Amino acid sequence: MHRKGTAVSDGHAHEHEHEHQGHHGHTQDHHHDHDHHGHAHTHTPAPLRHRLTHLLKPHSHETADKLDSALESSARGMRALWVSLAVLGVTALAQAVVVIASGSVALLGDTVHNTADALTAVPLGIAFVLGRRAATRRFTYGYGRAEDLAGIVIVLTIAASAAFAAWTAFDRLLDPRPVEQIPAVAVAALVGFAGNEWVARYRIRVGRAIGSAALVADGLHARTDGFTSLAVLLSAGGAALGWQLADPIVGLAITAAITLVLRDAAREVFRRVMDAVDPALVDRAERALREVEGVREVGELRLRWIGHRLRAEVAVVVDGEVTVRQAHAIAVDAEHALLHAVPRLTAALVHADPAPVPGEADPHLALAHHATA
Numbered sequence: 001m002h003r004k005g006t007a008v009s010d011g012h013a014h015e016h017e018h019e020h021q022g023h024h025g026h027t028q029d030h031h032h033d034h035d036h037h038g039h040a041h042t043h044t045p046a047p048l049r050h051r052l053t054h055l056l057k058p059h060s061h062e063t064a065d066k067l068d069s070a071l072e073s074s075a076r077g078m079r080a081l082w083v084s085l086a087v088l089g090v091t092a093l094a095q096a097v098v099v100i101a102s103g104s105v106a107l108l109g110d111t112v113h114n115t116a117d118a119l120t121a122v123p124l125g126i127a128f129v130l131g132r133r134a135a136t137r138r139f140t141y142g143y144g145r146a147e148d149l150a151g152i153v154i155v156l157t158i159a160a161s162a163a164f165a166a167w168t169a170f171d172r173l174l175d176p177r178p179v180e181q182i183p184a185v186a187v188a189a190l191v192g193f194a195g196n197e198w199v200a201r202y203r204i205r206v207g208r209a210i211g212s213a214a215l216v217a218d219g220l221h222a223r224t225d226g227f228t229s230l231a232v233l234l235s236a237g238g239a240a241l242g243w244q245l246a247d248p249i250v251g252l253a254i255t256a257a258i259t260l261v262l263r264d265a266a267r268e269v270f271r272r273v274m275d276a277v278d279p280a281l282v283d284r285a286e287r288a289l290r291e292v293e294g295v296r297e298v299g300e301l302r303l304r305w306i307g308h309r310l311r312a313e314v315a316v317v318v319d320g321e322v323t324v325r326q327a328h329a330i331a332v333d334a335e336h337a338l339l340h341a342v343p344r345l346t347a348a349l350v351h352a353d354p355a356p357v358p359g360e361a362d363p364h365l366a367l368a369h370h371a372t373a
Contacts, residue, residue, distance in 0.1 A: 077128045077215055077308070080206040081121040084199040084222070088118035091195030098188040102181040105172040106235035106250040109165035110192055110228050113258060116161040117196070117222050123150040124214055131307045144307025151214035151269035158221060158265055162258040169251030176244040186236040192229030196222045211308040211344040213272045217265040224261040228254040275304045281342055285312065288341035294318055294330035296355050303342070312338055312348040320354030327352040 095111040098104075127150035130143040203219030206212075231250050238246020281303055289298045299315035318330050331350040338348045354363065 076206055076210055077212055078125060080203055081125050084203055085118050085121040087195050087199050088114055091192055092118060094191055095188045098184045102185050104185050104247055105168045106232045106247050107185050107188055109168055109251045109254045110232050112164055113161045113225050114192060116157050117225055120154045120157055120218050123153040141306050144309060147214050147307040148273050154218055155266045155269055158262045162255055162262055165258060166255040169248045169255060173248035182236050182240050186233055189229050189232035193226045196226030196229060213268050217268045221261050221265060224257055228257050272305055277303045285338055285342050288337040289316060289334055292334045292337050295334060310345040312345060315351045315353055317355050318352045
């Protein structure tokens with residue numbers, strides 16, 4: 001059941017959301033789950049079974065027949081966090097034992113960074129839990145933005161670990177000391193690489209699947225940790241050859257690597273906080289809208305991330321002679337097209353504008369004085 005359009009100025013406006021309450025107290029849950037609906041919206045052909053399912057099984061908008069994709073995405077994110085927390089926790093603990101025995105600052109920097117990476121699961125987990133909460137009259141868009149706040153915490157954590165690693169390396173550079181238990185340091189470095197690379201692949205895969213920029217950034221963070229763990233091997237090799245400065249120099253190299261991760265993660269989180277989206281998604285949405293029968297032109301189109309889900313706002317131009325009901329039907333078709341064309345889009349607000357008539361005043365002229373530079 002769709003909401004009726006809200007008349008504005010010319011009576012051709014449409015406000016429709018896929019998560020709302022019906023007029024008679026019946027809760028409607030209009031999620032389109034692109035992973036479980038049987039549709040393939042990528043450039044790769046859909047499997048034959050999925051296409052047959054699409055043809056044979058009609059669309060169902062009933063709550064009982066649809067998975068709550070937002071909750072499922074959060075659940076997948078939580079699983080990724082708990083698993084990666086366990087793996088990195090064991091990795092960091094094993095490295096810490098070797099640090100105590102060897103006194104290697106390069107391994108210490110790697111261990112601290114691995115520990116920090118594991119602990120970033122805490123703010124992300126809180127964000128995923130908050131994201132499941134329903135919207136309120138105060139937080140009308142829900143709590144999905146908590147993920148962006150978690151991303152900021154992750155960036156600050158990476159910065160703190162870089163500062164600590166740099167300070168430790170400089171201290172050892174000014175006061176060189178021999179590294180003990182060199183074979184154990186080498187093994188710990190390999191363990192660190194294996195643990196981090198596995199976690200990186202897992203986080204990045206799940207993060208991209210559910211559209212979580214924070215989880216992807218955390219995965220990239222773990223991947224760099226893996227390579228810094230390999231750098232500890234160079235420290236162990238230099239120490240084995242009797243070069244005491246190898247350990248602090250590698251520690252500084254690890255700091256530089258952490259700084260590069262910090263830059264990339266900060267850029268990703270900044271873009272998400274500033275409502276940046278991939279321009280290819282905008283192009284994809286426009287193409288889908290122009291194929292809708294009754295849409296003459298696409299006006300203003302906006303996409304924004306709220307957590308790991310997308311929302312859209314768009315104005316479409318329709319024939320000015322159509323009735324309100326016809327304009328509403330076109331707007332519904334436009335939203336339906338968007339939900340199928342744009343991955344992870346959960347709701348769209350579609351406004352129908354009448355096609356301009358020569359000599360007729362712009363119906364939005366009364367709003368011009370509200371425009372800001």
